[in-house]
Amino acid sequence: MSAAENAALSQEIVRAALERGAHLAGVARIDDLRESPSHRIFGLLEEYSGVGSTMALGRVHGQIDWPDKARSVIVIAVRHPEEAPHLDWWRDGLSGGTEGNRLLIDAGAELAAWLAAEHGIPARVLPYHIEKGGIFLKDAAVLAGLGCIGHNNILVTPEYGPRVRLRCLAVDVELESTGPTDFDPCDGCDMPCRAACPQSAMARIVRTQEEYGLEDLPGREGAYARDLCEEQMQTDVAGHESIVRGDDxxxxxxVRYCRRCETACWVGATPRK
Ligand code: B12
Ligand code: SF4
Ligand code: SF4
Known part of the structure; x- marks a missing residue:
């Protein structure tokens, strides 16, 4: 495939993803991802077993299971606007955990079916959990050109700000990357995202370039304290609502997990009437 054909295929895949329920999509190269900040720093951080992680026997700290033979990932994003908060609520007995995750899983499955049928390219939707073979989705999204990592330590997109959830599909074909972008709304912003945090999880520098040998640190300059954020998640778990499961x-x-650092960001916010 020529370079021009390859770039055209990436663009065609992005269009196909948007037609199948994704609100944003892009392509990143696995070789770039391997060198990305989260994948580099993961093994250097203290081990983490809180919310967002899962048990998997026999794993080594910092282990990433790069998908076999995969050369590229397709990143898809579904928006989680504030006026549809239920998309983000974790319910027992709901396949995918949240309604938003279901939309992502369905869009990913449809895109994989299209890739196989139209182009003979097998694609696998990667698991959410790192421990189950997932990769770091924010880094993939940045490399695919969907946005940048904000001072709130999450992906900020021009269209929807941070109010998106992400998934990746792995393909064995080396596709032209669709990113990164030089979009940076945080430059000069007075950071309402950080002020909104109930745990002050981004109030001071907790990781330094000297310590980790990395310029791109959590919260950009090392200001994101995962343990404090995790404390809020445990508070949210404790404050769960009792429901009747839909399946049985x-x-x-x-559980309604905190997302104040996300919703306080002005980028992509739906104008209030
Ligand atoms: C475990 C986990 C958690 C844990 C630990 C979080 C952590 N960051 O360590 C807890 C439960 C605390 C958590 C909290 C939240 N999470 Co969470 N979490 C995850 C999960 C499963 C793995 C993330 C992780 O462990 N990162 C590891 C460490 C190494 O990286 P990091 O601290 O995130 O910081 C890295 C980046 O900032 C990046 N970076 C910094 N600068 C730059 C520059 C460039 C160029 C690049 C490429 C990268 C980069 O590199 C840093 C390392 O230095 C991902 C899903 C996935 N598979 O990726 C979702 C995910 C990151 N979470 C998400 C969300 C939304 C949240 C919350 C808002 C809670 C909620 N309601 O869902 C909060 C936000 C906290 C915050 N401000 O960061 C979304 C983010 C969506 C987005 N817009 O970016 C993800 C992608 C899941 C999804 N469904 O889409 N999470
Ligand atoms: S509010 Fe949004 S634009 Fe401002 S610093 Fe935070 S993430 Fe960046
Ligand atoms: S999710 Fe909540 S506790 Fe965690 S950093 Fe954001 S605002 Fe703070």
Whole structure:
């Protein structure tokens, strides 16, 4: 495939993803991802077993299971606007955990079917959890040109700000990358995202360039304290709502995790009426 054909294929894939329910999409190269900040720093950080992680036997700290033979990932994003908060709520008995995750899983499956049928390219939707073979999705999204990492330590997109959730599909074909972009709304912003945090998780520098040998640190300059954020997640778990599970009618829980650093960002916010 010539370089021009390759670039055209990436653009065609992005269009196909948007037609299948994704609100944003892009392509990143696995070789670039391997060198990206989260993948580089992961093994250097203290081990983490809180919310967002899962048990997997026999794993080594810092282990990433790069998908076999994969050369590129397709990143898809679904928006989670504030006026649809239910998209983000974790319900027992809901396949995918949240309604937003279901939309991502369905869009990913449809895109994989299209890639196989139209181009004979097998694609695998990667798991969410790193421990189950997932990769760091924010880095993939930045490299695919969807946006940048903000002072709130999450992906900020020009269209929807940080109010998106992400998934990746791995393909064995080396596709032209669609990013990165030089979009940077944080430059000069007075950081309402940080002020909104109930745990002051980004109030001071907790990691330094000297310590990690990396310029791109959590919260950009090392200001994101994962342990404080995790404390809020545990508070949110404790404050769950009791529900009846949709799948088997058994008692279950609904958890609304904190997302104040996300919703306080002005970028892509839906104008209030
Ligand atoms: C474990 C996890 C958590 C844990 C630990 C978080 C952590 N950051 O360590 C907890 C439960 C605390 C958590 C909290 C939240 N999470 Co979370 N989490 C994850 C998960 C599963 C892995 C993330 C992780 O461990 N990162 C590891 C460490 C190494 O990196 P990091 O601290 O995130 O910082 C890195 C980046 O900032 C990046 N970086 C910094 N500068 C630059 C520059 C460039 C160029 C690049 C490429 C990268 C880069 O490199 C840093 C390392 O230096 C991902 C899903 C996934 N598979 O990726 C979702 C994910 C990151 N979470 C997400 C969200 C939304 C949240 C919350 C808002 C809670 C919520 N309601 O969902 C908060 C936000 C906290 C915050 N401000 O960062 C979304 C982010 C969406 C977005 N817009 O970016 C993800 C992608 C899941 C999804 N469904 O899409 N999360
Ligand atoms: S509010 Fe948004 S634009 Fe401003 S610093 Fe925070 S993430 Fe960046
Ligand atoms: S998710 Fe909540 S606790 Fe965690 S950093 Fe954002 S505002 Fe702070």
């Amino acid at each position: 009618g058994e008692p279950g829980t609904l």
